[in-house]
Amino acid sequence: MSKPIRYVLVAAAIALVGYNSIYFRKLSDVRNAEKALDFDAKAYALRFLDTTLPAHPDKAIALPLLAQTLTADPARAFSWSHAQNNGNNRFFLVKGSGKLTAIDSEYAYLAVEGVPQKVALATRYIIGTAARDGSGLISVNEFTTTMDMNTVSEELNKLIRNRVLPPFKAAAKPGETVQFTGGVELLRDAAAPDTLEVTPMILKIQ
Amino acid sequence: MILLAGCGTRDGSGQPKKIAIVVSTLNNPWFVFLAQTAAAKAKALGYESKIFDSQNNTALESDHFENAIASGYNAILFNPTDAKGSVINVKKAKDAGIPVFCMDREIDSRDAATSQILSDSYSGCIDLGKLFVKALNKKGNYVELLGIVSDDNTWNRSKGFHSVVDNYPQLKMVAQQSADFDRNKAMEVMESILQAHPDIDGVFAGNDAMAMGAWQALTAAGLAGKVKVIGFDGAEDALNSIKEGKLTATAMQFHKTIAELTATDADEYFKGKRDFPHKLPIPVDVVSATNIDKYTAYGKKN
Numbered sequence: 001m002s003k004p005i006r007y008v009l010v011a012a013a014i015a016l017v018g019y020n021s022i023y024f025r026k027l028s029d030v031r032n033a034e035k036a037l038d039f040d041a042k043a044y045a046l047r048f049l050d051t052t053l054p055a056h057p058d059k060a061i062a063l064p065l066l067a068q069t070l071t072a073d074p075a076r077a078f079s080w081s082h083a084q085n086n087g088n089n090r091f092f093l094v095k096g097s098g099k100l101t102a103i104d105s106e107y108a109y110l111a112v113e114g115v116p117q118k119v120a121l122a123t124r125y126i127i128g129t130a131a132r133d134g135s136g137l138i139s140v141n142e143f144t145t146t147m148d149m150n151t152v153s154e155e156l157n158k159l160i161r162n163r164v165l166p167p168f169k170a171a172a173k174p175g176e177t178v179q180f181t182g183g184v185e186l187l188r189d190a191a192a193p194d195t196l197e198v199t200p201m202i203l204k205i206q
Numbered sequence: 207m208i209l210l211a212g213c214g215t216r217d218g219s220g221q222p223k224k225i226a227i228v229v230s231t232l233n234n235p236w237f238v239f240l241a242q243t244a245a246a247k248a249k250a251l252g253y254e255s256k257i258f259d260s261q262n263n264t265a266l267e268s269d270h271f272e273n274a275i276a277s278g279y280n281a282i283l284f285n286p287t288d289a290k291g292s293v294i295n296v297k298k299a300k301d302a303g304i305p306v307f308c309m310d311r312e313i314d315s316r317d318a319a320t321s322q323i324l325s326d327s328y329s330g331c332i333d334l335g336k337l338f339v340k341a342l343n344k345k346g347n348y349v350e351l352l353g354i355v356s357d358d359n360t361w362n363r364s365k366g367f368h369s370v371v372d373n374y375p376q377l378k379m380v381a382q383q384s385a386d387f388d389r390n391k392a393m394e395v396m397e398s399i400l401q402a403h404p405d406i407d408g409v410f411a412g413n414d415a416m417a418m419g420a421w422q423a424l425t426a427a428g429l430a431g432k433v434k435v436i437g438f439d440g441a442e443d444a445l446n447s448i449k450e451g452k453l454t455a456t457a458m459q460f461h462k463t464i465a466e467l468t469a470t471d472a473d474e475y476f477k478g479k480r481d482f483p484h485k486l487p488i489p490v491d492v493v494s495a496t497n498i499d500k501y502t503a504y505g506k507k508n
Contacts, residue, residue: 085326087489089333125373128332141484145289145314147358147365150328154369 039148045155049164052137053181053201059135060181063096063196064114070192071116078188082136084129084149088188093134094198097179097206100172107197108172110180118195121180121203123165126157130183130199160201168203179204214476215252217280225255225472226274228267229285230311232259234387234415236439237285239504240310240461244283247469255283262354262386264291271295275302281472282306283465289314289358305475309468310461312358312485321471321482323464327359327438330457330490331366334436337455337492338371338408341434345376346407349399351420353387353412360384363412363438371410380406385416392419400427408434414444414456421452440493442503448495455494462505464488 053059061080069077081090098110098119107120132138132153143149172178181202186192217223225248229241241257248255258274260267267287274282275298282299284306286292296306296318308322342348350367353360371377380403385392392411400406400423409424411417417437424430430452437444440458447453471482493501500507 083489085329085487085489087326087329088491089329089489127336127370127373129329140487141316143485144316145358146312146324146326146328146485146487147361150362150365153328154365157369 039144041148041151041155044152045159049156049159049201053135056135056137059137060093060095063094063112066092066094067115067117082133084133084140090186090188091130091133092184094184095181097177100174100176100178102174103172110178120195120197121200122197123169126160126199128185129153130185131156131160131201134183160199164200164203171205177206179206222252222254223280223476225253225281225283226258226279227255227283228258228260228270230260230287231262236441236461240285240465243462243465244309244469247466251469251473260287262287264288267292268295271299275299275304279304281475283468283472284308286311286313288356291356293318307468307471309464316484320475321486322484323467323486323488325459325490326487327362328366331363332370333492334455334457335367335370337494338410338436339374341454342377342408344374347378347380347403347405348408348410349406350379350382351392351395351409351411351416352382352384355384360412367410385419387413387415389415389419392416393423396420396423406433411437413437414439414441417453418443421447440504445498445501445503448493448498455492458491458493458501460488460505
């Protein structure tokens with residue numbers, strides 16, 4: 001075989017093997033592509049708060065009914081609760097309305113007819129998974145990783161802090177009537193507490 | 207007949223079915239207990255089993271999967287080393303017709319494993335975060351020791367803790383470093399952190415082994431007792447330490463429950479069940495001086 005033909009064949013072989021085996025892409029492009037595949041917890045939380053939750057008013061238990069049943073028939077009351085695991089911490093989605101009796105740096109306190117306990121709407125520390133788990137509408141089995149689901153909880157709490165609470169805190173005054181939907185966390189093995197703390201998700205001053 | 211025999215505890219030749227138990231590491235008593243409990247449950251259900259130690263090495267884990275597939279194991283009970291990196295191993299087994307049941311650690315896939323039974327680390331660390339805030343009276347400097355950064359448990363614990371603690375601006379995290387869930391490494395990392403930040407009030411460690419390592423470093427620096435240390439797992443030495451007034455708290459994972467449920471899933475799979483929940487979170491309990499009497503190493507007293 002003549003030298004030129006050999007060179008051509010070698011070059012063709014190198015081109016064939018080398019084609020697309022080395023290529024350059026911007027790292028930012030690769031990261032953006034990965035990001036596009038990432039779960040968008042913020043969008044999920046926004047959709048849940050704005051669309052899913054208002055579409056399921058039946059998922060919220062009237063707070064007076066829950067309060068009375070907790071005393072009369074705790075097992076029945078806890079049958080309305082939800083959680084991602086079968087542990088002692090259980091979550092309820094509740095609704096009701098009550099008169100604002102006091103406001104401090106952490107809570108707005110309500111007197112709700114038919115509820116013997118003090119009702120405290122959390123207005124500063126929005127902590128835990130009551131907003132995510134109370135309704136039972138969000139399940140771990142929807143998510144690729146538990147981290148995705150846990151990030152939803154954080155985003156929901158952020159939305160409550162940054163969107164639900166500021167207009168309420170700016171306008172709320174003792175004596176006014178407040179309509180609320182929110183999450184409540186209770187321990188299955190403990191007696192009903194003296195104060196029911198509600199993580200507010202929908203608030204309306206009437 | 208062969209087909210019927212293949213659906214129960216025995217394979218086509220009448221021998222007990224074989225279950226491979228692939229565990230991330232046996233260099234931590236927690237995982238030793240997890241693996242041994244799974245093996246004991248598998249035996250009680252009528253299966254043969256063998257434990258494989260991945261030594262926190264994904265390549266070694268891949269070798270174990272190759273071996274399990276080639277050796278004709280009928281199922282794999284799996285504690286992964288890497289949430290993302292381990293997915294390929296599970297898929298390989300699935301393609302070979304071998305169901306994989308994850309225990310304690312998850313993989314980043316909904317459908318590769320037949321089931322995934324995990325501690326609800328995030329919720330447990332919310333409770334630990336609340337306790338930490340109270341123990342430090344809402345202010346002070348603290349250190350966080352992370353586990354293996356490629357493990358979802360590491361971040362679920364960290365995120366649960368921060369979802370509470372970050373609400374208190376006077377609680378300042380002065381250092382956050384990984385010690386790979388390892389006691390000796392945690393001691394070294396803590397010693398080095400203390401050089402730069404001797405004025406700390408708290409340590410949150412992603413597992414008990416690291417909490418114990420941090421405690422050793424704090425003792426050597428003369429800071430034991432001044433600094434509140436919190437772990438996660440419910441390991442024997444951590445519980446003893448809480449009893450002695452050293453560690454402030456831990457979160458009890460019920461790995462006996464996790465291991466036994468995982469082995470039971472495999473048994474039910476062999477008997478025909480297919481509709482397993484993709485992920486099953488198991489609750490964890492916060493254990494501190496106030497309720498330590500209710501708990502024993504790795505579980506609750508009967």
